[in-house]
Amino acid sequence: MAHQVTIKDLARHLNISVATVSRAMRDMPEIKAETRDAVLKLAKEWDYQPNLLATNLVKSRTKTIGVIVPDLAYHFFASVVKGIEEEAIARGYSLLLTQTSELYERELTNVQNLSRGQVEGFIVSISQETTDFEHLKRLQRKGIPLVFFDRDADEIDVPKVMVDNVGAAYEATKHLIENGSKRIAFLAGPSNVTVSNLRQSGYEQAMKDSGLALDETLVVHGNYNLQQAIDLTNELFELKNPPDGLVVVSDRLAVGAIVALRKRNIRIPEDVAIVSFNDEPICSIVTPTLSSVAQPTFEMGKMAITLLINQIENPESLDKPEVKVFKTELKMRESSLRVNK
Amino acid sequence: MAHQVTIKDLARHLNISVATVSRAMRDMPEIKAETRDAVLKLAKEWDYQPNLLATNLVKSRTKTIGVIVPDLAYHFFASVVKGIEEEAIARGYSLLLTQTSELYERELTNVQNLSRGQVEGFIVSISQETTDFEHLKRLQRKGIPLVFFDRDADEIDVPKVMVDNVGAAYEATKHLIENGSKRIAFLAGPSNVTVSNLRQSGYEQAMKDSGLALDETLVVHGNYNLQQAIDLTNELFELKNPPDGLVVVSDRLAVGAIVALRKRNIRIPEDVAIVSFNDEPICSIVTPTLSSVAQPTFEMGKMAITLLINQIENPESLDKPEVKVFKTELKMRESSLRVNK
DNA sequence: CTGAAAGCGCTTACAG
């Protein structure tokens, strides 16, 4: 077929104007039933559907939202995206879904491309590499609505969907302490990722409050790479005075830690108790099963898009941007539960 | 800010025509350097970027490809998508990424929306539920290029990126037989998923060729749900004559089988040897480590988009659509290796 | 080197 069929083709064939075809296609009440039926019949026959680019251009609306996440292969992000998607469909919006693979460069081009008229707003969780937020500030300046979830930029004042990372880490650390750990290490993410830093401060607070020593050598930073988690764990357990508890910033890293500990024949939880974050399905599958802090990912996704659509549909609202903080839940499993303390 | 800045705003402010602004923005050689610089300077100052909807509309090109997969939370799909993405970026194309959540309805609306001028072609892996292929045939009729990977529609003759599922399953089954299994069950996917059926026939062929009985009660069908895998495994091991080998259509299901077997205190691989498909990272993490058939996901993604771009850029080519079949590799791990047969 | 005009495929006052 030479070209896609357009409204003009239909109009010519039916000997009516394009305006009438346009109205008939959208079932506008003023169109005579006969005319409408003829248009619809031919449209069906010719597989005609209005070109969205044209429609969006004239309406200056796309009803589309850009979603930018670090990596869809992370269970956490895939799961939040599912929540975003459900609500988007329910409210008649479409999603333009992109991942940055944790690269600043990708984040930049994704934001720029999508902001060229393609989307009405953004939901973003920033990449590990991102330290320059100019591309996001530009959105603000242009008046394009933006919502952060999980990984945000402190200096950008927009609605955010977060969990109480400090409190969650505090609770997780306390849990290890209650189960008899005294020398607790923290396996952190990259030091520029806010989420990791917040969890670290919750950990530190819990240690202090329990009168336990804070040993700087017990806080180690990695990215979200399995092999690096293994290496860092090995380093920790080659210390003269190795830890007897481990708070890990994510399940992904905790699994690395478990693999390393198994190889070293260090028993979990007897020799070292572990708790981590995200409660991915793998927590119930790995041996020993892994204690982890669950986040309400689906609800977080729904909230993120709700806040965004609010901005889109009430642009004049002068309210201070809301920061929604969701409750977490510590799921206790074998890796931290010591039967005999 | 009231509205996004357009080419007209720049033209008016600089007292030149929109045509000149348009040319300057694209660095066309005929524009005087002075003029160009003035335009670029103001564009930068005002954060102007050409509206993509308008550009695409007039060019009748979007340089964008629709990617429709069942679920991005499946490691296999996320990984193929990464391959697609790399190559897309390298060739100057963008991706419109959507997931169907295995729902036919979503697949339908995704295909329809994107085909309204938004993309120049599709890469699709069909959902579990899909049995009606009309929406995809429509793409063909409209001359919109289409490439399948992994899960295809038999009756639609377009380029496909597959692995030799029959051969891979044959090899996997033979491997179990060589390790002493005689009564081997097959934990299949939904009976309308081609990939599952192909693997099943490879399994059956290997059984026959080895002179082993094919017992219909040992072939059970599930979807890709963990709990169902557990249930099906339990059913298999409540048979009077339970299996001593298990070929599982995917790692996701195999993990369910392992969980069920652990609970029943059935030893792996001593009592039952297991091999599955996809070689997800979890295979090296679960206890025992899981033997699995690896597919070159990244290369498959690159091939899929290469075939698609070929179609887009050489629409007149009359070649018969290619079906690229990639080699798999059986990764042998603890779940199938019996030291003493 | 630059501009006026036509056009991409639609929608929407306005008129009749």
Add this chain to the structure above:
DNA sequence: CTGAAAGCGCTTACAG
């Protein structure tokens, strides 16, 4: 109930 015209924000022959 329908059509002609203008316009969404661009690009591109064509003319000068």
